[in-house]
Amino acid sequence: MKLFVTGIGTEVGKTVCSAILTKYFNADYWKPIQSGDLLFSDSMKIQDWVGEKVVIHPETFRLQLAASPHQSAKEEGIIIDLNEFKLPETQNNLVIEGAGGLMVPLSDKEFIIDLIEKLNIPVALVVRNYLGCINHTLLSIMALNQKKINLKYLILNGNFPPDTERVICENIQQETEIIKIPDIKNITKENIESITKQLTNLG
DSSP states (O other): OEEEEEEEEEESHHHHHHHHHHHHTTTHHHEEEEEEEGGGOOOHHHHHHHHHTHHHHHHEESSSSSHHHHHHHHHHTTTOOOGGOOOOOSSEEEEEEEETTOOBBBBSOBBBBHHHHTTTEEEEEEOSTEEEEEHHHHHHHHHHHHTOEEEEEEEEEEEOOOOHOOOOOOOOOOOOOEEEEOOOOOOHHHHHHHHHHHHHOOO
């Protein structure tokens, strides 16, 4: 099983959800692009939250500036080329975490969604409740459908008003599974493990 975790925007909880999925599927973890926060990267957070036994594959690009990858790369004179990305070789399940949302630019003309298409793996889309999240969610789903990318999981991260949840869930394909993750006020290894145990029968 290989799965690409993306979100409807920044700060929606992709890394927490990636930790939960990594734990649930006993998977390896790979962050293809880390843009900023190199001293406490998402790979380091996964290691802390999932445990020392988790296999973390090295990032393809580690960029200093905490900004969009195309901007961070330009600051360092780097060109992000989709051909540079190769799926890690592993016999285990693999959870891949993207940067920001689907249309985050890697260059002037290539985006995260193009990387997903190149890797040819299904997606888990992380959604968090805020004003505008319905619009951002449905646009993300539309973009995935246009590229014929399989939306395997829709992750509702945190609490949602019933009206918001209903509209979102009625606009996904029938085969897409819905995962509900409760709000986590204190992210710890123990809390990640507790939530993981609440998940059942994910395909």
